[in-house]
Amino acid sequence: MGVIIGPRVIKAGLSVRLVLISPVAVAAGFPSPAQDYFDGRIDLNEHLIKDITSTYIVRVSGDSMEQAGISDGDELIVNRALEPRDGSVVVAVLDGELTIKRLKISAAGVVLQAANPLYPDINVPALADLTIWGVATRCLHHV
Amino acid sequence: MSNARQQIALVDVNCFYASAERAFDPSLEGKPLVVLSNNDGCAVTRSPEAKALGISTGDPWFKLAPRAKEWGLVARSSNYELYGDISARVMELLGRYSAWLEVYSIDEAFLGIKGTPEQMVGLGRTIKAAVQRNVGVPVCVGIAATKTLAKLANRWAKNNPALGGVCRWESMEPEVRDLLMARLPVSEVWGVAGRLEKRLNALGICTILELSRADPVMVRDRFSVVLMRTVLELRGTPCIPLEEERMGRDQLIFSRSFSTPLTSASEFRQVLSVYAQQASARLARHRLQAKVLTAFAGTSHYNPKDKSSPSVCVPLPMPTSDPVLLTKAAHALLPAIQDGVNYARAGIMVTDLRPSGNQQPLEPFANPHEERGIGPLVEQISRKYGRGTIGLGFAGLKTGLDWSMKRGMRSPRYTTHWDELPVVRAA
Numbered sequence A: 001m002g003v004i005i006g007p008r009v010i011k012a013g014l015s016v017r018l019v020l021i022s023p024v025a026v027a028a029g030f031p032s033p034a035q036d037y038f039d040g041r042i043d044l045n046e047h048l049i050k051d052i053t054s055t056y057i058v059r060v061s062g063d064s065m066e067q068a069g070i071s072d073g074d075e076l077i078v079n080r081a082l083e084p085r086d087g088s089v090v091v092a093v094l095d096g097e098l099t100i101k102r103l104k105i106s107a108a109g110v111v112l113q114a115a116n117p118l119y120p121d122i123n124v125p126a127l128a129d130l131t132i133w134g135v136a137t138r139c140l141h142h143v
Numbered sequence B: 001m002s003n004a005r006q007q008i009a010l011v012d013v014n015c016f017y018a019s020a021e022r023a024f025d026p027s028l029e030g031k032p033l034v035v036l037s038n039n040d041g042c043a044v045t046r047s048p049e050a051k052a053l054g055i056s057t058g059d060p061w062f063k064l065a066p067r068a069k070e071w072g073l074v075a076r077s078s079n080y081e082l083y084g085d086i087s088a089r090v091m092e093l094l095g096r097y098s099a100w101l102e103v104y105s106i107d108e109a110f111l112g113i114k115g116t117p118e119q120m121v122g123l124g125r126t127i128k129a130a131v132q133r134n135v136g137v138p139v140c141v142g143i144a145a146t147k148t149l150a151k152l153a154n155r156w157a158k159n160n161p162a163l164g165g166v167c168r169w170e171s172m173e174p175e176v177r178d179l180l181m182a183r184l185p186v187s188e189v190w191g192v193a194g195r196l197e198k199r200l201n202a203l204g205i206c207t208i209l210e211l212s213r214a215d216p217v218m219v220r221d222r223f224s225v226v227l228m229r230t231v232l233e234l235r236g237t238p239c240i241p242l243e244e245e246r247m248g249r250d251q252l253i254f255s256r257s258f259s260t261p262l263t264s265a266s267e268f269r270q271v272l273s274v275y276a277q278q279a280s281a282r283l284a285r286h287r288l289q290a291k292v293l294t295a296f297a298g299t300s301h302y303n304p305k306d307k308s309s310p311s312v313c314v315p316l317p318m319p320t321s322d323p324v325l326l327t328k329a330a331h332a333l334l335p336a337i338q339d340g341v342n343y344a345r346a347g348i349m350v351t352d353l354r355p356s357g358n359q360q361p362l363e364p365f366a367n368p369h370e371e372r373g374i375g376p377l378v379e380q381i382s383r384k385y386g387r388g389t390i391g392l393g394f395a396g397l398k399t400g401l402d403w404s405m406k407r408g409m410r411s412p413r414y415t416t417h418w419d420e421l422p423v424v425r426a427a
Helices: A044-048 B016-024 B048-052 B061-071 B080-094 B117-134 B147-159 B174-183 B194-202 B208-212 B216-222 B225-234 B265-285 B323-336 B374-385
Strands: A055-061 A075-079 A089-094 A097-106 A109-113 A122-124 A131-140 B005-013 B033-036 B043-046 B074-077 B100-105 B108-115 B139-144 B166-168 B251-262 B288-299 B311-320 B343-351 B423-425
Touching: A089 A109, A097 A131, B005 B016, B005 B080, B005 B117, B005 B147, B016 B033, B016 B043, B016 B080, B033 B048, B033 B061, B043 B048, B061 B074, B080 B100, B080 B108, B080 B117, B108 B117, B117 B139, B117 B166, B139 B147, B147 B166, B147 B174, B147 B225, B174 B208, B208 B225, B216 B225, B251 B265, B251 B288, B265 B288, B265 B323, B265 B343, B288 B323, B311 B323, B323 B343
Parallel strands: A055 B423, A097 B423, B033 B074, B139 B166
Antiparallel strands: A055 A075, A075 A131, A089 A097, A089 A131, A097 A109, A109 A122, B005 B108, B005 B139, B033 B043, B100 B108, B251 B343, B288 B311, B288 B343
């Protein structure tokens, strides 16, 4: 390790900060009547990240999820703690890579689908045979 | 619940740095992996596959590199940003399972837990599953009546896959426990270091079992109260309490090996300035002030000729986190630097730390720099525009920092840098 020797307190916290929306400007010289109502800015972390221990942000590379509204270069908020369900957009481990697909679970089996007809479905015998890295909860789409 | 009691769980991430790397790069799964120390010097963490190749902690990378291809060995430079964030996530999560949490190091924590033996083992399994699911790294849990035994139980959980990563010491048969302690040399017990081992061996105490059976009074008289506590803890009597807050954290160290050796006092002036300012920023962030600064340098272990390791200890005029004062103090090392000698490392250490604002200095002793908030300003600018964009004097140059740490094989800082996020393939 070398940087710090011995026991120490490590402050918990997530260093990823999202966008901050600026509040009403406060006029100089005269107390603003709005300031009594100011209770903090909108914090996107609070609204978009349910659990800071299990939430990661990843970046999409490729166009196979285009028709699900997820484009090349978009960022996704992924929660590892969520149970993947039928219809979830998941990050799955395929051939040693993190891959984004739609999960389909039915009596017939488990299928990973792209949202683009050019990409074939991937059939999986059972959910247990699949490593799901996390479940995407939001797409930060670039408009 | 008449048999409910409090015990201690030690939760420890398996091969922490290697596991943190694998959490974001599944292609590393199953491959031998080593994480290298500062400056890509030597292996500090090995995956089980790398251990199986016979690689030891501390093996220098220049000796491993020629065989890496043949072995399929992958190396990564230390990615402290990633490890720090993963550690914070693990600790945050552990805090949800117990009101008593002592973060012991970057990858291990003691938790106070209660319940029947079955409940405690069940909680251990729950914790293990939660850390794997939420954060993505594997942990082992050792549970016992004392910290020292919890460490041993954790070690046994790691070495015995049949336990599923969770081991409660007292749930094992006494004969099994004795056998385990008889197999481990005394140096493997928590708190017994090298020199102590030799002295114990001279008394015929070679294994942990023999230490646990030593007379505590004899151990206190011949060694120390600290070692007596270890003996009692091995017998199941808690002597080392959980420390939830280690506020008077004793010291901060900023030290690095250099990619190319430094050979002159003028180069040292710059290096020491940077460390002093890093120390200032860290102190300010934790609202601490230091009373003593030590600056040191050293030649390489691999270069036995012209050995030199100068060091100076500077008492500060008042407890401070001021970058100007700390930089000046660090520069006290400069006269001790011999021109022409190849220095491989340098560092500063600030000690005797105390919370800032405890005592107000009298007016004549008030520090003019702190008044003007230079430290926070430098820190603010560094945060906004990156380390190395501004600094005091010789630390202020972005060019010329060619001595700074070499991390040529570092993975992306996946969770702390927006331009280095993990990439998921949509293909």
